[in-house]
Amino acid sequence: MTIKIGDRLPSSALFEMTADGPQTRSMDELTRGRRIVLFAVPGAFTPTCSARHVPGFLEQYAQFKAKGIDEILCVSVNDPHVMGAWGKSQEIDGKIRMLGDGNAEFTRAVGLDVDQSAQGRGTRSQRYSLYAEDGVIRLLNVEQPGKFEVSDAGTLLIQLDRLEKRHG
Template sequence: MSITTGDKIPAATLVEMTADGPAKITTDALFGGRTVAVFAVPGAFTPTCSARHLPGFVEKADAFKAKGVDEIVCISVNDAFVMGAWGKAQSVDGSVRLLADGNGDFTKAVGLTLDGSGFGMGLRSQRYSMLVKDGVVQQLNVEKGGAFEVSDADTLLGQL
């Protein structure tokens, strides 16, 4: 069963690439007392994720902040090194925080896994976006199949 609006974000640890190397952050620290726009992608450097999903949130970062969002976070079942390289390749420059869920622990805990083994990708995350206020899900937009229709930056921004 997947997480839904009104649910508390489960406890998990994510990893971010920093100038000093990989650094862990708990979901309690990430979401506690803050408003966070989250989107998840099946994989860094994949076509839709790189061409449309991440760029949309980078482009709309100021609009999210103007509507009271403290931070935009992208989560993927990749390692921190891949997420860091993807951020550099996409010129994210701090507009979106890229967090690795290397073992898929967070993705499993929210019930939004995707079996990518048919493509040689193993366990991944479904494509989704959500708004989290003080650790509680306020909005959740989960894509069906390989679609990219409801988890985009414009949709989530319109829900604020």
């Protein structure tokens, strides 16, 4: 079943490259008592992900922080070494946490996995973005296959503005 607004993010393990090597991070730990933005991509170093998705969140980083977002998370079905190298190549400078979901545990738990075996990529994530408060999804944007129209940073910022206006 695919996640929806109002659902709690699953407490799956993700992996992050640190100065001390790969470290396990639980979604509970990453979201407890926090306001987070999470975006997921089909793969590190892929064209749209590298040229548009990550750069958009980097460019809008200050606007997200101004809205009280504690952290921006990027998830991909890649190992933490690949995510760490991709973060360096994208010059994230600590602005985005690059989290590997190498076994697609989290991706399957949210119901946004896609089989790309025919293209030689195995299980991958659909492209999406979300905003969560204390682990509960408040905004969710899932792309149609092959598209990049609703999961970008700008769309999420507009939605956060609307959410703030509705809830004062």
